[in-house]
Amino acid sequence: MTLIPVADPGAQNQLMSRSLQEVFAKVIASGNYILGPELEALEIEFARFIGTSFSVGVASGTDAITLTLKGLGVGAGDEVITASHTAVATVAGIELAGATPVLVDIDPRFYTITPLAIRKAITSRTAAVMPVHLYGQSAEMTEIVGLCEQFNLKLVEDVSQAHGATWAGRRLGSIGSAGCFSCYPTKNFSAIGDAGLITTNNAELVKRIRAIRQYGWTERNYSEIPGMNSRLDEVQAAILRVKLSYLDSLNERRQEIAKMYLNGILRTDIVLPEIRENGSHVYHLFVLNVNERDQFREKMLNFGVSTAVHYPRPVHQQPAYSGRLKLPVAGLPVTDELSNRIVSIPIFPEMSNDMVERVIDAVNSSIGV
Numbered sequence: 474m475t476l477i478p479v480a481d482p483g484a485q486n487q488l489m490s491r492s493l494q495e496v497f498a499k500v501i502a503s504g505n506y507i508l509g510p511e512l513e514a515l516e517i518e519f520a521r522f523i524g525t526s527f528s529v530g531v532a533s534g535t536d537a538i539t540l541t542l543k544g545l546g547v548g549a550g551d552e553v554i555t556a557s558h559t560a561v562a563t564v565a566g567i568e569l570a571g572a573t574p575v576l577v578d579i580d581p582r583f584y585t586i587t588p589l590a591i592r593k594a595i596t597s598r599t600a601a602v603m604p605v606h607l608y609g610q611s612a613e614m615t616e617i618v619g620l621c622e623q624f625n626l627k628l629v630e631d632v633s634q635a636h637g638a639t640w641a642g643r644r645l646g647s648i649g650s651a652g653c654f655s656c657y658p659t660k661n662f663s664a665i666g667d668a669g670l671i672t673t674n675n676a677e678l679v680k681r682i683r684a685i686r687q688y689g690w691t692e693r694n695y696s697e698i699p700g701m702n703s704r705l706d707e708v709q710a711a712i713l714r715v716k717l718s719y720l721d722s723l724n725e726r727r728q729e730i731a732k733m734y735l736n737g738i739l740r741t742d743i744v745l746p747e748i749r750e751n752g753s754h755v756y757h758l759f760v761l762n763v764n765e766r767d768q769f770r771e772k773m774l775n776f777g778v779s780t781a782v783h784y785p786r787p788v789h790q791q792p793a794y795s796g797r798l799k800l801p802v803a804g805l806p807v808t809d810e811l812s813n814r815i816v817s818i819p820i821f822p823e824m825s826n827d828m829v830e831r832v833i834d835a836v837n838s839s840i841g842v
């Protein structure tokens with residue numbers, strides 16, 4: 474019995490191998506490997522896909538966060554409100570910009586930060602709010618947009634797990650001041666290596682980010698502001714252009730698999746993902762809320778199904794951060810509890826219906842075995 478993985482980026486790249494090899498060969502032959510025509514085209518195409526005026530390619534999702542905050546002028550002395558229940562990269566990206574992360578609790582049904590928790594964390598130092606659209610669906614954006622307008626805060630979306638998902642008919646990444654995307658190989662929209670993208674309607678911000686990503690250059694050998702190196706190379710840009718044309722259909726396949734799970738998993742002791750009324754879910758991950766997680770995972774493994782935990786240790790409990798980040802006085806009880814109960818089961822567009830059935834059978838049978 475072959476083990477079903479939680480994600481399988483190799484399967485997708487195998488299926489697209491011909492087109493990927495073609496563009497790879499084209500880039501090699503071009504002699505132009507950095508900030509060339511592939512990236513220029515990708516930036517136009519991705520902005521059009523998300524529904525913003527601009528997009529900018531950078532080296533990773535972490536860098537997308539750092540460069541966006543730097544470009545917005547959010548840095549030393551500024552607080553950025555975000556989740557602890559997220560990839561450590563969210564918080565790392567904020568600190569790399571020189572800003573101070575302020576972590577707040579999440580909604581137990583949707584796993585994203587709540588407007589009320591944000592409201593309570595706002596101080597005179599708050600400069601930005603960074604909701605993380607976790608697992609494939611949006612945070613409660615209508616109220617968060619309202620709060621940011623009321624308190625004159627920048628709104629930077631972490632969209633690394635929700636490429637293509639919508640809120641009130643708009644793609645995530647087009648709602649705030651900017652959207653930050655990772656294209657790490659397991660994400661819904663993925664490179665064959667590291668890559669990141671930023672979306673925005675702010676032309677001034679785009680200018681600054683384009684300068685920061687290459688030594689602060691506004692023209693060759695002229696550094697107008699302090700910069701760094703965070704470029705998205707031509708090979709990854711060309712690969713992402715191929716994949717962008719499939720993104721909606723790949724997300725639809727994820728939704729089909731999710732529907733099979735939602736209909737097929739019959740256990741009343743397991744909480745299934747809930748979909749917000751106002752948005753679409755692109756199921757970057759399919760996360761269950763279970764009792765006795767270790768036992769559940771062991772039983773699933775016995776049935777040949779891998780599972781994972783996103784994330785077992787919230788950022789405020791990581792050694793690098795614990796004890797020194799700003800948290801609510803009451804702590805983060807929902808985050809703490811859920812991090813002990815959540816478990817991700819396999820979901821990726823290339824899963825066959827047979828594989829999906831095997832996972833469903835395993836979940837339904839793993840009770841009391």
Ligand SMILES: *Cc1c(COP(=O)(O)O)cnc(C)c1O
Binds near residue numbers: 534535536657
């Ligand atoms: C993957 C991810 C990132 C970081 O992406 P990298 O490309 O690995 O730097 C940031 N935030 C979230 C929510 C992610 O899932």
